Amino acid sequence: MLRKLLPHPFLTLTLIVVWQMLVNKLTLGNLLLGTILALIIPVITSPYWPNRPKLRSAPRIVEYVLVVLWDICVANVQVAYVILFKTNANTKPAWISIPLELRTPEAITVLAGTITMTPGTVSSDVAADGRSLLVHCLDAPDPDVVRDEIKTRYEARLKEIFE
Amino acid sequence: MLIDILISACLVISGIFGLVGSFGLIKLPDPMMRLHAPTKATTLGVGGALIASMLYFYFVVGNFSFHELMITLFLFLTAPITGHFIAKTHLHLLHKPADLPPTGTARPWASYESDAERQRIEAEQAAENPRA
Numbered sequence: 001m002l003r004k005l006l007p008h009p010f011l012t013l014t015l016i017v018v019w020q021m022l023v024n025k026l027t028l029g030n031l032l033l034g035t036i037l038a039l040i041i042p043v044i045t046s047p048y049w050p051n052r053p054k055l056r057s058a059p060r061i062v063e064y065v066l067v068v069l070w071d072i073c074v075a076n077v078q079v080a081y082v083i084l085f086k087t088n089a090n091t092k093p094a095w096i097s098i099p100l101e102l103r104t105p106e107a108i109t110v111l112a113g114t115i116t117m118t119p120g121t122v123s124s125d126v127a128a129d130g131r132s133l134l135v136h137c138l139d140a141p142d143p144d145v146v147r148d149e150i151k152t153r154y155e156a157r158l159k160e161i162f163e
Numbered sequence: 164m165l166i167d168i169l170i171s172a173c174l175v176i177s178g179i180f181g182l183v184g185s186f187g188l189i190k191l192p193d194p195m196m197r198l199h200a201p202t203k204a205t206t207l208g209v210g211g212a213l214i215a216s217m218l219y220f221y222f223v224v225g226n227f228s229f230h231e232l233m234i235t236l237f238l239f240l241t242a243p244i245t246g247h248f249i250a251k252t253h254l255h256l257l258h259k260p261a262d263l264p265p266t267g268t269a270r271p272w273a274s275y276e277s278d279a280e281r282q283r284i285e286a287e288q289a290a291e292n293p294r295a
Contacts, residue, residue: 021229
């Protein structure tokens with residue numbers, strides 16, 4: 001019974017918090033409206049999430065978010081440097097293929113998003129069976145280094161969180 | 164006084180990165196490389212403006228505003244998706260499978276697998292493994 005009413009307790013909690021932040025003013029009415037929405041939306045959307053993964057450890061998620069935020073700051077400076085101080089002839093773009101150990105679709109989505117947000121890489125496509133990612137690098141004299149860094153820095157952490 | 168300097172610094176940083184990102188759009192030679200400039204340089208550009216706005220509302224106006232955090236969250240959710248769409252369009256229009264590295268698996272990159280082929284493989288897998 002409780003599972004039917006609350007298919008996603010975390011989603012409900014997130015929706016309540018996001019609603020309060022959007023309204024930006026904590027009143028009883030807003031809290032009530034947010035709670036009603038947060039109860040209805042997960043029930044309506046639950047058919048779209050048939051096998052959602054379990055998130056393993058909260059400290060790991062916080063660590064991952066901090067690592068990614070830091071990398072985004074570094075990425076901005078690196079990309080700005082390439083744009084401003086490297087001639088186009090000296091910039092070596094490359095396509096790389098990253099074999100994936102992750103199998104959960106949600107984890108692969110997070111990895112692809114992270115790759116797009118961080119140093120000089122954009123994820124462009126996934127293999128039809130979901131076992132490797134196609135990534136474009138803005139400036140990669142040595143593509144193997146980029147692949148190893150993505151695998152150790154992001155994929156290993158995501159594997160601990162999702163699988 | 165100190166807070167004014169901090170807010171100004173955030174705005175200047177944000178302006179510089181926004182400008183560099185836009186300059187990258189003109190300077191870089193091909194569409195895939197141009198995609199890098201707006202997805203990255205702009206993140207810190209927008210981020211700087213949002214931090215400045217939060218500092219201003221907290222220290223000068225005197226109430227804490229959550230809207231900037233929400234904008235950051237939505238930006239992080241949507242920027243990769245837009246980038247992915249543009250990259251996919253680019254793959255379909257201007258690239259051939261031979262230009263790309265191999266997938267390392269039995270099947271090609273998803274953009275180049277025909278619908279008929281995918282349906283055939285998925286039907287085969289469903290037949291082998293009825294519960295999955």
